[in-house]
Amino acid sequence: MRKEKLLDLLKQMTREEKIGQLVQVAGEVFLMDNVSVTTGPLKSLELSNEMLYQVGSILNIVGSEKIRKVQDEYLSKSRLKIPLLFMADVINGYRTVFPIPIAQGCSWDKEVVYNCTKISIQEAGASGANVNFSPMVDLVRDSRWGRVMESIGGEDPYLGEVFAKTMVEAYQGEDISKLGNAAACVKHFAAYGAAEAGRDYNTVDMSEREFRQYYLPAYQSAIENGAEMIMTSFNTINGIPASVNPWLLRELLRKELGFQGIVISDYSAIEETIAHGVCKDKKEAAYKAIMAGVDIDMMSNVYANHLKDLVEEGKVSERLLDEAVLRILTLKNKLGLFENPYGNTNEEREKKVLKSKHNLQAARKLTADTFVLLKNEQQILPLNKENKKIALIGPYADNISILGSWSIFSDKSKIPTLKHAFEEKMGTQNILYAKGSEILEEKEINPILIADGGKPIHIENEKEKQKQLLEEAIEVAKQADIIVLAIGEHYRQSGEACSRANIEISQIQQNLLNELSKLKKKIVTILFNGRPLVLKNIAEKTDALLEVWFPGTEGANSITDVIFGDVNPSGKLTMSFPQAVGQCPIYYNYYNTGRPHINNYRYVSRYQDIPTQSYYPFGYGLSYSKFEYSDLKISSNKMSKNNPITVTVKVKNYSNIPGKEVIQMYIQDLVASIVRPVKELKSFKKEYFRPWEEKQITFEITEEMLKFWNEKLEHKAEEGEFKVFIGSNSEDTIEEIFEYREAN
Numbered sequence: 001m002r003k004e005k006l007l008d009l010l011k012q013m014t015r016e017e018k019i020g021q022l023v024q025v026a027g028e029v030f031l032m033d034n035v036s037v038t039t040g041p042l043k044s045l046e047l048s049n050e051m052l053y054q055v056g057s058i059l060n061i062v063g064s065e066k067i068r069k070v071q072d073e074y075l076s077k078s079r080l081k082i083p084l085l086f087m088a089d090v091i092n093g094y095r096t097v098f099p100i101p102i103a104q105g106c107s108w109d110k111e112v113v114y115n116c117t118k119i120s121i122q123e124a125g126a127s128g129a130n131v132n133f134s135p136m137v138d139l140v141r142d143s144r145w146g147r148v149m150e151s152i153g154g155e156d157p158y159l160g161e162v163f164a165k166t167m168v169e170a171y172q173g174e175d176i177s178k179l180g181n182a183a184a185c186v187k188h189f190a191a192y193g194a195a196e197a198g199r200d201y202n203t204v205d206m207s208e209r210e211f212r213q214y215y216l217p218a219y220q221s222a223i224e225n226g227a228e229m230i231m232t233s234f235n236t237i238n239g240i241p242a243s244v245n246p247w248l249l250r251e252l253l254r255k256e257l258g259f260q261g262i263v264i265s266d267y268s269a270i271e272e273t274i275a276h277g278v279c280k281d282k283k284e285a286a287y288k289a290i291m292a293g294v295d296i297d298m299m300s301n302v303y304a305n306h307l308k309d310l311v312e313e314g315k316v317s318e319r320l321l322d323e324a325v326l327r328i329l330t331l332k333n334k335l336g337l338f339e340n341p342y343g344n345t346n347e348e349r350e351k352k353v354l355k356s357k358h359n360l361q362a363a364r365k366l367t368a369d370t371f372v373l374l375k376n377e378q379q380i381l382p383l384n385k386e387n388k389k390i391a392l393i394g395p396y397a398d399n400i401s402i403l404g405s406w407s408i409f410s411d412k413s414k415i416p417t418l419k420h421a422f423e424e425k426m427g428t429q430n431i432l433y434a435k436g437s438e439i440l441e442e443k444e445i446n447p448i449l450i451a452d453g454g455k456p457i458h459i460e461n462e463k464e465k466q467k468q469l470l471e472e473a474i475e476v477a478k479q480a481d482i483i484v485l486a487i488g489e490h491y492r493q494s495g496e497a498c499s500r501a502n503i504e505i506s507q508i509q510q511n512l513l514n515e516l517s518k519l520k521k522k523i524v525t526i527l528f529n530g531r532p533l534v535l536k537n538i539a540e541k542t543d544a545l546l547e548v549w550f551p552g553t554e555g556a557n558s559i560t561d562v563i564f565g566d567v568n569p570s571g572k573l574t575m576s577f578p579q580a581v582g583q584c585p586i587y588y589n590y591y592n593t594g595r596p597h598i599n600n601y602r603y604v605s606r607y608q609d610i611p612t613q614s615y616y617p618f619g620y621g622l623s624y625s626k627f628e629y630s631d632l633k634i635s636s637n638k639m640s641k642n643n644p645i646t647v648t649v650k651v652k653n654y655s656n657i658p659g660k661e662v663i664q665m666y667i668q669d670l671v672a673s674i675v676r677p678v679k680e681l682k683s684f685k686k687e688y689f690r691p692w693e694e695k696q697i698t699f700e701i702t703e704e705m706l707k708f709w710n711e712k713l714e715h716k717a718e719e720g721e722f723k724v725f726i727g728s729n730s731e732d733t734i735e736e737i738f739e740y741r742e743a744n
């Protein structure tokens with residue numbers, strides 16, 4: 001529809017119809033019978049039936065049959081036949097589930113992230129999703145926060161920029177109305193990952209400079225690459241909740257970044273500004289949110305029940321209302337919904353695309369590149385398939401709950417477990433299985449179940465059962481040549497509202513490992529988790545340690561591909577793993593302080609009881625190959641504004657195993673007008689090496705890479721000396737010095 005026609009449509013709309021476009025409700029209200037909907041969600045949401053048939057969008061209802069039913073039902077009662085928008089949380093896959101986003105980021109491979117994202121939206125689009133609440137690009141430094149599992153860039157702003165762009169391109173393509181594309185909604189704006197003490201929804205308070213330097217770049221990258229929508233976060237930004245923060249939404253987002261798309265609040269976040277204590281009631285919340293620039297009120301009745309009065313009282317101009325409505329009509333038009341309200345969904349396409357053989361094969365390959373090999377003593381991995389008896393032990397040894405907590409549309413049927421995958425590779429006769437322990441004890445799982453609205457469980461004779469499981473595991477382990485232990489977090493221990501003050505593996509699982517280690521057999525540990533954990537007690541008792549996160553539908557098969565060497569692991573951590581939870585937040589690009597911990601002098605910045613550095617650093621990950629770095633050369637030690645320099649390094653694979661290596665380039669600004677981090681990732685290259693192959697890798701250093709936000713909030717480079725570091729992670733590097741001068 002041409003823009004003029006949209007404007008005509010806008011002119012025909014009543015004020016109620018306009019306000020309806022700014023309201024989003026959960027889609028199931030349209031699937032319930034009239035009585036249940038009236039006495040249920042409409043009652044709790046205090047929404048009228050009329051308003052229900054004027055809402056502009058619904059969330060988390062997809063599927064060809066449902067979409068058609070809901071759209072038909074809605075349009076039959078819509079005076080102007082303005083179609084509904086269907087929005088969804090397809091965070092790491094739809095029916096085919098891919099690794100959780102933090103794992104995808106650990107591939108350090110744009111193609112891996114692109115393909116996981118592309119297949120996800122092809123499946124979700126075949127089921128009618130118009131808008132996807134992704135990418136989540138919040139920078140994260142504190143693994144007490146459960147949502148680190150969703151962060152595609154982890155603790156680094158540059159990775160966040162790169163993968164934000166990659167995901168928006170994958171979701172939206174050239175035209176969001178085309179088959180296999182949809183609109184991306186970047187979230188959570190802004191700095192939600194900096195919640196104090198890692199407690200979800202908690203206060204965020206930082207200087208604008210810090211915000212611009214670290215937290216803003218990934219959102220900005222998504223916006224500059226055309227993200228159609230942005231979601232406001234639950235947290236405050238310098239004392240004002242994001243959803244009612246005019247500086248954040250009007251000054252920064254609209255004026256400075258030029259964002260033309262739709263701003264949607266997070267789930268009831270506008271109403272929650274009352275609890276924050278910045279709005280006395282819903283009417284004030286409606287006023288502050290619309291004035292700040294939120295277009296859609298997700299799952300609260302604040303706009304539905306109060307915007308009309310505000311406009312009639314002249315407190316909110318009709319123009320402001322029209323601007324918001326026009327943005328929503330524009331997106332619906334871009335999606336082609338006026339011509340085809342069902343989008344690209346139809347049942348035969350669903351049958352063909354969802355969890356297709358192609359998608360599963362792709363998932364198996366892509367997933368293997370997200371794993372991070374953390375330890376491999378005496379190259380115990382890869383295992384050979386010759387007749388070795390393997391004791392496959394642990395609560396994740398035969399468990400399908402490996403999809404992560406956002407896999408809400410997944411098909412949980414036929415998910416291969418590790419036991420299936422190992423038996424497929426080795427034959428059933430060579431795999432001895434024992435559960436060994438539960439993931440959590442009753443006292444640990446019940447608070448989670450109750451918080452989910454479920455009933456607490458009671459494990460009769462729990463201690464007795466634990467003893468029995470342990471004894472079985474020991475018996476099985478005694479008969480085997482090697483132990484493969486599959487342990488981790490419960491999938492509901494990471495994700496939204498999953499903050500933890502203790503980020504270790506549960507005690508019952510640690511006990512299992514402790515008892516197995518007494519057998520003095522080799523142990524390979526496979527870790528299923530959504531966040532960096534404190535792993536000291538695990539790592540010290542295991543010979544090999546493979547971080548697989550929550551790997552998704554094909555995860556078990558991908559794991560055996562890596563364990564048996566069909567795939568050489570190549571992942572690198574995008575978040576530092578702490579020595580202890582007391583180190584959180586911990587990140588590699590820290591400031592040196594005036595008393596860096598470089599010796600054992602008492603009066604330095606350190607802890608008395610643990611080492612200062614991380615347990616596993618940002619960028620770290622082992623390979624079955626052995627990569628050596630040498631001959632770092634710089635094209636000139638003097639760089640100027642228009643004369644970038646290059647650095648080259650030789651990387652050689654000193655092994656007969658082909659593999660991929662992520663060569664990382666970091667820069668340090670040695671002296672500047674404000675303190676600068678000890679190093680910052682500025683580029684990386686993931687390269688494939690044949691056995692014994694040596695490559696010369698070249699990076700360009702540009703003036704842009706040296707810029708930072710100074711005390712006057714100018715984004716500029718300053719003259720002076722810099723260090724460039726090249727290496728396989730943020731700690732093991734070789735370095736060179738160079739000087740930057742503005743003039744040649």
Ligand code: GLC
Nearest residue numbers: 059089133187188266267496
């Ligand atoms: C949730 C999450 C957000 C999600 C939204 C819709 O509370 O914070 O990431 O997209 O609500 O489900």
